[in-house]
Amino acid sequence: MADLANLTVSPKATMREVMECIDRSGKGIVLVLDGSNRLIGTVTDGDLRRAVLAGVNVDHPVDEVLAYRRTLLGTAQTAPVGTPDDALLHMMNETGMRQIPLIDSESRVVDVAFLNELVKEYEFPLRAVVMAGGFGTRLRPLTDDLPKPMLPVGSKPLLELILNQLRDAGIKHVNVATHYRADLIADHFKDGQDFGLDIRYMREDQPLGTAGALGLLEESDDPLVVINGDILTRVDFRAMHSFHREHGADLTIGVRQYEFRVPYGVVNTDGVVVTGISEKPVLRQFINAGIYLLDPSVSRLVPNRQRYDLPELIERLLAGNRRVVSFPIREYWLDIGRADHYDQAQADVAAGRF
Numbered sequence: 001m002a003d004l005a006n007l008t009v010s011p012k013a014t015m016r017e018v019m020e021c022i023d024r025s026g027k028g029i030v031l032v033l034d035g036s037n038r039l040i041g042t043v044t045d046g047d048l049r050r051a052v053l054a055g056v057n058v059d060h061p062v063d064e065v066l067a068y069r070r071t072l073l074g075t076a077q078t079a080p081v082g083t084p085d086d087a088l089l090h091m092m093n094e095t096g097m098r099q100i101p102l103i104d105s106e107s108r109v110v111d112v113a114f115l116n117e118l119v120k121e122y123e124f125p126l127r128a129v130v131m132a133g134g135f136g137t138r139l140r141p142l143t144d145d146l147p148k149p150m151l152p153v154g155s156k157p158l159l160e161l162i163l164n165q166l167r168d169a170g171i172k173h174v175n176v177a178t179h180y181r182a183d184l185i186a187d188h189f190k191d192g193q194d195f196g197l198d199i200r201y202m203r204e205d206q207p208l209g210t211a212g213a214l215g216l217l218e219e220s221d222d223p224l225v226v227i228n229g230d231i232l233t234r235v236d237f238r239a240m241h242s243f244h245r246e247h248g249a250d251l252t253i254g255v256r257q258y259e260f261r262v263p264y265g266v267v268n269t270d271g272v273v274v275t276g277i278s279e280k281p282v283l284r285q286f287i288n289a290g291i292y293l294l295d296p297s298v299s300r301l302v303p304n305r306q307r308y309d310l311p312e313l314i315e316r317l318l319a320g321n322r323r324v325v326s327f328p329i330r331e332y333w334l335d336i337g338r339a340d341h342y343d344q345a346q347a348d349v350a351a352g353r354f
Helices: 015-025 045-054 063-073 085-095 158-168 182-189 212-216 237-246 310-319 339-350
Strands: 029-033 039-044 099-103 109-114 127-131 173-178 198-203 224-228 231-233 251-261 265-270 273-279 282-294 324-328 333-335
Touching (some): 015 045, 015 063, 029 109, 039 045, 039 063, 045 063, 045 237, 085 099, 127 212, 158 173, 158 182, 158 231, 173 182, 173 212, 182 198, 231 282, 237 251, 237 282, 237 324, 251 310, 282 333
Parallel strands (some): 173 198, 251 324
Antiparallel strands (some): 099 109, 265 273
16 A cells, blocks of 8 residues: 555645655655545646746645646546556556556545556566767767777766666667677677666667667667667656656657856847846756657658758657657756766766766
């Protein structure tokens, strides 16, 4: 039975408190209950990420997100206590949800059903591609003899940390796209059996860009996670998949909020008229985090053995009115593309921040 105390907040809770509760429990859901344990609403990991995209202030009450959620997704999905496991699994499969509150005859929450508890040996219905073929020129001389994904971060190569993250999410089938010093990667990981994975290699005879290797994949009906081989992250791939399904996306782009402080006073104008001035404002934008989730039909659009970049693929989808959505990454994330970022990764691993 679920520990409801660790999954529950009051209607007066702030968004910050909801985030802390979700991060602390690791269950991907918070129940907002009244004093009689009746369900007012739920806040899922996906709701939090939508709130980030919408710019919701984390110190505002949870009511704001509940109202937004009802508008977007309707009322929270629940099931009567005693619902058979196969019926719960069917509901989860239909909705993409990973957790369903169970209520009694008086609408009080008495338990929560979790997908990973209903299916103990759950293999996540995703494949993955790790783009590991780059030269890592910005990290020379470290990459003179090693491909960037094989640089040690702590006691393990960066690529091993990425693969462990995929495996721990339940993703077992991984393709690794290689080019520069491909032999070192294949010699270390072999077929992946020692790492609890099924690894296959797609060797690019010439660099194929950030998406070209997808044209080398075998046909499959499973969605596909694509991640750059220089990303150190704790992103929740299961949450990303749920978010992708909730929004009916053809392609989901992982994004990261980036802040930049303008070192000067910014003058706002309307023609020649000054309308205001901001002293050293902080600008916030979402940047591409190098992590994507694609439906099978999307990866089939990539031409075989031709250079092709993901921005080209995204533009093609948008031109065809296909649905592309953004998934904000709240977890640890670092692009190890420069020497100072590599030093930061080493410090973060040593300090236990990763």
